[in-house]
Structure formats: structure tokens, C-alpha cells
Amino acid sequence: MKNIEEINKLSVKKILSKKKIPEFFSGDTIKVGVRIAEGKRERIQYFEGVCIAKKNRDLNSSFTVRKISFGEGVERTFALYSPIIGSIKVVRSGKVKRAKLYYLRDRKGKSARIIEKIRKTIGVDVSEQISEEPKETEANLIKNELQKENPNKDEKVKETKPKAELKKELKTEKK
Numbered sequence: 001m002k003n004i005e006e007i008n009k010l011s012v013k014k015i016l017s018k019k020k021i022p023e024f025f026s027g028d029t030i031k032v033g034v035r036i037a038e039g040k041r042e043r044i045q046y047f048e049g050v051c052i053a054k055k056n057r058d059l060n061s062s063f064t065v066r067k068i069s070f071g072e073g074v075e076r077t078f079a080l081y082s083p084i085i086g087s088i089k090v091v092r093s094g095k096v097k098r099a100k101l102y103y104l105r106d107r108k109g110k111s112a113r114i115i116e117k118i119r120k121t122i123g124v125d126v127s128e129q130i131s132e133e134p135k136e137t138e139a140n141l142i143k144n145e146l147q148k149e150n151p152n153k154d155e156k157v158k159e160t161k162p163k164a165e166l167k168k169e170l171k172t173e174k175k
Contacts (some may be wrong), residue, residue, distance in 0.1 A: 008059040015081045024063075026051050026101055027094030027114050032065060032078060033086035044086045047076055050094065050114060052101040066104060073105065093117040 024030055031048040049067030052075070061080035066073060078085055094114035104112050 005058070011059050012081060021080065022088055022090050024051060024054075024088070024090045025093075026054050026099055027096035027117075029091040029094065029114075030065060031087075031089045031091055033088070034078075035084050035086050048091065049074075050101070050104065052104055054099070075105075093119065 028051050030051050031046050033044045033046055036043055036045050047065060049065040051063055052066045053064040055062050059081055062077055063080060064075055064077045066075045093116065095117040096114060
């Protein structure tokens with residue numbers, strides 16, 4: 001016999017194979033696309049706010065989103081694997097030190113702000129290998145093309161002189 005936990009894990013795998021759920025944490029500003037059925041028609045309404053709580057319990061996982069609508073705080077709790085959720089998009093990542101941000105309920109205005117977490121992706125990826133051949137810059141490529149088109153007109157394609165040399169030439173011309 002299968003445990004309830006095993007059945008839940010299989011259900012989660014089945015749902016994840018159909019739709020992709022991004023990785024987000026409490027403090028992140030997220031945009032949740034909620035499916036709303038109006039008669040025979042179905043539409044998606046977006047609920048954008050700060051994720052103040054996230055509960056990871058396999059199939060029973062849920063998260064709470066808080067937004068300010070017309071000066072009034074509105075919170076909505078969503079089941080993570082619910083068919084109601086059409087899409088989840090992370091708008092910006094927040095830098096917080098707590099898992100549950102219930103203290104934001106009492107705050108208003110600037111005190112309710114959350115600092116943005118800046119993710120840097122600068123540098124060379126480890127998997128890439130650096131080639132030892134020097135890369136040609138755009139200026140060199142343009143220069144080579146011009147020389148191929150007009151081999152006799154080398155005088156037009158000159159490299160610029162340093163400022164110090166130009167100043168010396170100007171002084172000699174004035175005298």
C-alpha cells in the first residue's frame with residue numbers, strides 16, 4: 001500500500017510536469033495570474049503584491065500575497081498547486097531576514113518598504129573555456145573592411161594621436 005505522502009509526491013510531480021512554478025521566497029513581489037470563471041467565459045486576473053508567507057508542505061503548499069488596494073490592505077492565500085493559478089511571475093526579489101512578514105500588516109507607507117535584493121551575474125561562467133586568440137574589436141574590423149574596399153586610400157583611415165602630441169603640433173603651428 002502507498003502512503004499518503006507518496007501519493008502527494010506523485011501528484012506534485014504530475015502537476016510540475018504540466019506547468020512551471022518559479023522559485024520565490026517571502027519578501028518577493030510577485031504577480032499571480034488567477035483564473036476567474038464568469039459564466040461560460042474564463043479570464044485571468046492578476047493579483048500583484050508582496051509574498052508575506054510561504055508554507056512548503058508537498059501538495060498542501062501555500063503562499064500569502066499582500067497588496068494595498070485603494071489605501072486598504074488586502075491579503076490573499078493561494079494553494080501553490082491549485083488549478084486556479086494560471087501563472088506566477090517574480091517582479092522583484094526582496095531582501096528580508098524573516099520567513100513570515102506578518103509585521104507588514106501594522107506598517108504603512110515608507111516603513112512598509114522592503115529593500116530589493118540585487119542579484120549579480122557578472123563574470124565568466126565556469127563552464128566556458130577562455131580562448132587564447134585575441135578578439136578583434138569592432139574598430140579593427142571596420143578598418144580592415146575599409147582597407148579592402150579602398151586599398152589606395154590608407155591616408156583617410158588613420159589612428160588618432162594622443163592629446164599630448166596634438167597640443168605640441170598646435171604650439172609649433174602658432175609660432
